[in-house]
Amino acid sequence: MVPDKCVKCGKIVPVMVVVGNATLSAFQIIVGMMTGSKGLLADGIHSGADVLTSVMVIVTVGLSERKSDDKHPWGRGKSEFLGAVFAYAMLLYISVMILIDSTMAIFSGHVHPPHGAAFFCAVVAILANYILSSYGLCVGKKLNSPAMIANANENRSDMIASIAVSIGILLANCGFPILDPIAALIVGLMIGRMAVTLGLSALKNLVDESLPAEKKALLERVALQYKEVKGINYLHTRRVGQQAWIDMEIIIDSKRSVKEGHAIAREVRAALLRRFIQIKEVTITFTCKENPSAATPAWKIVTNKIQAGTNKGFNLAT
Amino acid sequence: MSVEKAKSLKKCESCMTKTIAWGLIANTFLAAFKLFVGFMGRSRALIGSGLCNLSDVTSSIAVIIGVRFTKKPANARYPYGYGKVEFITQVLISCFMIMGTLALIYSSFITIAARVFVVPHMVVFFVAILSAIINGLLFKFSHCGGEELNSPVLRAHAEHNKIDVVSSLLVAIGVLVARKGMHWVDPAIAIFECAHVIHASVIILIDGLKGTMDTNMPEDFRDEIKNHILSVDGVLNVNKVLARQTGRHIVLDVVLELNPDLNVLQAKVINQKIKSLLRNVNKYIGHVALQIVPTEK
Numbered sequence: 175m176v177p178d179k180c181v182k183c184g185k186i187v188p189v190m191v192v193v194g195n196a197t198l199s200a201f202q203i204i205v206g207m208m209t210g211s212k213g214l215l216a217d218g219i220h221s222g223a224d225v226l227t228s229v230m231v232i233v234t235v236g237l238s239e240r241k242s243d244d245k246h247p248w249g250r251g252k253s254e255f256l257g258a259v260f261a262y263a264m265l266l267y268i269s270v271m272i273l274i275d276s277t278m279a280i281f282s283g284h285v286h287p288p289h290g291a292a293f294f295c296a297v298v299a300i301l302a303n304y305i306l307s308s309y310g311l312c313v314g315k316k317l318n319s320p321a322m323i324a325n326a327n328e329n330r331s332d333m334i335a336s337i338a339v340s341i342g343i344l345l346a347n348c349g350f351p352i353l354d355p356i357a358a359l360i361v362g363l364m365i366g367r368m369a370v371t372l373g374l375s376a377l378k379n380l381v382d383e384s385l386p387a388e389k390k391a392l393l394e395r396v397a398l399q400y401k402e403v404k405g406i407n408y409l410h411t412r413r414v415g416q417q418a419w420i421d422m423e424i425i426i427d428s429k430r431s432v433k434e435g436h437a438i439a440r441e442v443r444a445a446l447l448r449r450f451i452q453i454k455e456v457t458i459t460f461t462c463k464e465n466p467s468a469a470t471p472a473w474k475i476v477t478n479k480i481q482a483g484t485n486k487g488f489n490l491a492t
Numbered sequence: 493m494s495v496e497k498a499k500s501l502k503k504c505e506s507c508m509t510k511t512i513a514w515g516l517i518a519n520t521f522l523a524a525f526k527l528f529v530g531f532m533g534r535s536r537a538l539i540g541s542g543l544c545n546l547s548d549v550t551s552s553i554a555v556i557i558g559v560r561f562t563k564k565p566a567n568a569r570y571p572y573g574y575g576k577v578e579f580i581t582q583v584l585i586s587c588f589m590i591m592g593t594l595a596l597i598y599s600s601f602i603t604i605a606a607r608v609f610v611v612p613h614m615v616v617f618f619v620a621i622l623s624a625i626i627n628g629l630l631f632k633f634s635h636c637g638g639e640e641l642n643s644p645v646l647r648a649h650a651e652h653n654k655i656d657v658v659s660s661l662l663v664a665i666g667v668l669v670a671r672k673g674m675h676w677v678d679p680a681i682a683i684f685e686c687a688h689v690i691h692a693s694v695i696i697l698i699d700g701l702k703g704t705m706d707t708n709m710p711e712d713f714r715d716e717i718k719n720h721i722l723s724v725d726g727v728l729n730v731n732k733v734l735a736r737q738t739g740r741h742i743v744l745d746v747v748l749e750l751n752p753d754l755n756v757l758q759a760k761v762i763n764q765k766i767k768s769l770l771r772n773v774n775k776y777i778g779h780v781a782l783q784i785v786p787t788e789k
Contacts, residue, residue: 247734247745248706256704259580380580380704382572382738410571410779414706421571421745421781432759433752433786457745457781461763462756 180316187313188228191306191325195332196225198302205295211288211346212279213339213357214296216272220335220361221299223265223368224328230257238415249454251415255376262373269369272362279355287346288354296340303333331368335361382412393420396449402426402438407461417454420446428462435460508637508646509559515630515653516552519545522623529619538616538667540682541623541659543593544689548627551585551652558582558645562739572779575739578645579703585648586697589655593686593693601683617667624660627653642740642776644703648696655692659685709735709742720773721748726762728787741778744770752786759784 202218205211234257242249279285310326313319342357384390394406407423424442426435439458446456526542558581566573631653638646666681708714714733721730729749736743748766750759763782770777 245708246706247708248736250705252705256701377580381570381574381576384569384571387568408571412572423781426756428755428757428760430756431752431786432750432754432756432784435756435759436752436784436786439783457783459763459781459783460756461760464757464760 177316180313183309183313184317184319184322187310187322188325191310191329192225192228194302194306195221195228195329198299199225202295202299205292209289209292209295210286211292211339211343211354212276213342213354213361214288214292216276216358216361216365217296217299217332217335217339219268219272220365221303221332223268223365224325224332226261226265227258227372228325230261233257235416248419249414249417251413251417251454252380254415255379255413258376259373259380262369262376265365265369266373269362269366272358272365276355276358276362280352280359285346285351285355287351288343290343290347293340293343293347296336296343299336300333300340303329303336307333331364335364379413385411385413385418393422393446393450396445397422397424397442399445400438400442402430402434403442404463414454417452418450419454420456422456423459423461425463426460428464504637504640505559508633508641509556511630511633511637512552512555512559512649515634516549516556518626518630519548519552519656522619522626523549526619526623529613529615532613538620538663540593540685541620541656541663544656544659544685545623547588547593548652548656550588551649554581554584554588555645555649559643562643572738572743573741575737575741575778576704578643578739579700582645582648582700583697583704585645585652586693586700589652589693590690590697593689597683597686614667614671617664620660620664620667624657624664627656627660631657644699644737644739648700651692651696655689658688703737703739706736709737717744717746717770717774720769721746721766724762724765724769726750726754726758727766731785738778740776742774742776743778744780745783746780747783747785749787750784 199218199222202214202221204218206213206215206218231254234254237253238249238251240250307326307329310322310329314322314326338360339357342353346352346354385393390409390411393411394409397403397406403424403426405425407425408421409423410421412419412421422442424439426438430438439460443456443458447453523542523545526538526545530538530542558578561574561577564570564574631650634646634650634653637643638648638650662681662685666677669677714735717735718730718733721727721733727748728751730746731749732745732747734745736745746766750762754762763784766782767780770780
């Protein structure tokens with residue numbers, strides 16, 4: 175049982191992380207510009223990147239939670255990945271700019287050490303990131319929320335960047351001015367890495383990448399629990415926003431009727447939806463192992479029966 | 493899909509790859525030449541047109557990457573294939589086009605505001621005409637290929653080639669008019685051209701975004717599919733047809749009613765008939781999920 179205190183924290187943490195990072199980012203960028211510290215400026219952008227992704231998630235999740243309609247029968251969940259691709263493309267651009275700027279500063283030779291105030295700002299950033307990340311980790315672990323844990327780890331990496339920047343500024347003032355742009359270079363690389371890895375994962379989801387193999391195995395296991403299900407012909411999965419869309423074909427005994435097959439398929443669908451909350455919808459079709467050409471004579475008799483039973487006309491020539 | 497059809501598609505595909513490669517080379521030269529002559533001959537419009545060719549080059553590269561991906565067959569990690577890469581490259585192409593033209597609009601406004609007009613050289617006129625002819629041919633090929641292969645990215649690329657034709661012709665006209673003494677015409681044409689390019693790019697962009705968003709196909713298409721399925725023996729009713737595009741291919745999600753007393757094997761026969769019928773009438777139909785519900789008696 176999760177304590178009430180943690181549930182309350184769980185509601186506060188996402189808001190606090192966004193507001194905290196936004197304030198921190200603005201503070202770092204302003205101080206970085208005033209003191210002329212490239213490292214601090216890059217770190218400010220790094221903190222701002224988190225805010226950008228959080229805001230984007232809030233906006234696109236709102237869009238993807240709209241009910242699916244005739245035009246978007248699969249929902250609008252893919253907009254989350256589209257938003258992510260655009261946000262990370264922008265971040266990649268920013269990181270390249272930082273890299274170019276700091277490399278040019280390193281090679282040009284005349285670098286002025288930043289004002290000492292930048293150091294204090296960097297220390298504040300370390301503390302703020304430490305508090306945010308440990309708070310987020312505590313709540314994330316208690317509530318078992320991967321998103322919150324990922325967010326907290328993000329702040330951990332921000333903290334490491336801030337440490338690098340503060341060391342850079344400190345040593346820059348001790349006679350090694352080149353260390354400040356080098357710190358900026360490191361932060362720029364960190365932003366670039368984040369943009370590329372997260373951007374690629376969003377792109378993969380846009381191309382309908384399947385869920386990881388172990389998740390698929392879990393789904394198969396649930397379906398195979400039913401003794402009527404003899405096997406699984408195929409299992410296609412793809413992500414639509416935070417949720418997954420499942421497309422599955424089960425193999426059942428060829429002697430069973432369509433009515434029974436439908437009942438089994440419905441039951442498997444219900445079981446999957448019960449078991450995994452992150453499934454948006456399940457499409458289950460059924461088939462059998464046997465080769466159908468052997469059944470052709472029997473098939474003809476049955477069509478005639480249907481023809482007698484319903485008003486629908488048949489074109490027997492085809 | 494019949495063997496003959498598959499063969500003709502393959503032929504079309506290899507012809508397409510060649511066209512794109514030639515287009516890439518031709519447009520690289522045209523862009524370099526136009527930018528050079530544009531800077532020397534001080535024609536804003538020609539510089540703009542050169543940028544247009546340059547964005548065409550990036551778009552060709554995107555098309556080549558996209559087509560290479562689409563060819564990869566579906567696998568366990570990508571059960572629906574790589575078709576949607578085409579939509580993403582399409583979005584990319586339109587973004588390149590928009591960015592390139594925004595830069596040009598800015599520079600054209602500056603020229604008009606600063607009133608530094610220079611009479612462009614006649615060389616500009618001939619380059620523009622040459623570029624119009626080359627891109628006209630490229631358009632013809634990519635348009636045909638886009639329709640034949642049902643490839644969204646090729647269609648976007650064809651649109652891009654068309655823009656190049658229009659922009660080159662406009663430049664040619666602009667040069668002639670400017671030489672008659674109306675100097676403001678050249679930058680003004682550049683601005684007009686940009687508006688046109690941006691309009692076309694936004695259409696391509698929205699199209700690509702729709703593709704990645706899993707939009708349902710138009711109702712008349714779905715009705716047609718429904719009627720085809722209803723024509724198969726044993727199908728009593730079709731309750732739902734959903735269709736989405738993964739690049740060139742169409743993924744169908746159908747709910748149909750069968751007699752509840754049929755056995756599974758017979759249902760399988762009907763399913764296979766439906767699938768082969770659908771693939772015969774429309775060669776772009778890929779994965780089909782046929783959900784069967786028994787008819788209530």
